[in-house]
Amino acid sequence: MESEPCMKDALVGSDAVALACMDTRSGLLLEIQTRGDVAREDVELAAFSAAQLCTAPLEGLPCEEAEEPCEESFVASAHWIHAFARVPNRTDLVVVGLAPGDANIALLRMWIRRVAERVDLRP
């Protein structure tokens, strides 16, 4: 997947300090971009958790494992915000953005949705 230029561009001019794209079907981390002194390993761990963190239990089904993929999610703590968004027409792909804890969550979520849409537009 040729996502590198797209991901690099996306990181410029945003509050985000890291961006990654995960293929949740194959378990491959397709791309990762960081800036500043962000620990690359932490971003990788967040990306590897994308499949589970962008999923919710399906109610009303007897199967214990019944879960539905969700379009987006985020994990917010005092120090970091991780935003996850599925690529609209390639829902196995999840992009993950990381920003400091004092960043605006709504803006970060909007930004990660746009990044996901841009990944989707690539041939």
Add this chain to the structure above:
Amino acid sequence: MGLATAFEAFAMVDELEPSATGELVVSGSEGPRGAVFVERGRVCWAAARGLARRLSRLLGARASLEPSAMESIFLYCKERRVPLGEHLVTRGVLRPEDLRVALLQHTVESLHHLCAHDARAAWYPRAGAGYSPQFTFATAELFAHIGAVTHAATASRLEPVLRASFGDGDWAAAFVRTNTRGFPEPVATHGAVPASASTLLRIGKWAATALDLTRTFTDDGALLAVTRRTRGANTCLVAFRSGDAFVAGETCEYGPGRILNRRAQLRRMKGVSDADL
């Protein structure tokens, strides 16, 4: 089917049709132990050998009736096959909310006796006695009540947390994990939680797993919010830790912002970490 815990009895009830009415008869190696009575998929009450008069004692105490008066009412209801508690409410000697509390307590105590070592259960469809739905219980309510009694101090601490974190129309449950149970136990609830104990447990397991994952790349106090489409509107399923427990619930799109704002305010005022809030 074996029944080592009350949850397994709830899971059996949850697998019945929503219209199911009858008895879940529980036996052990010593013979029949009692039964759980179900009407339209909801638990009416449970009866256990050795606890036959426990409900009338609980009702008598709440209605402030002398034992002799209670005995005559008990016999009257038994002869006419009238539900005792509802008869007391109809006569105005017992408040409906007191009947509900007594039935809940009695049902949970009976389940404790029924679901123990080597218990087995079988389902027998029967005609219903016509209990008022007001005095019957969803399995999730019974499941959470058992947790609240077992972990009373934690439940008391978490009830205000749920009230402060979730609004009208939201629902949430607080869970604990212990070494004695292989699954998260609900200890407090807010709003209209899913009626089925099995679904509530699935939500608890989902939250526990997700929070364990977040711990690998961020701090303990993190809040997870997953956007999903429910009945045509976007809602957020949220999960976060609170002290030695964790909370899972469903709120509106702006709900996570409200929870995060409350946590930030408490952090500033009390100087504690998010996981202790």
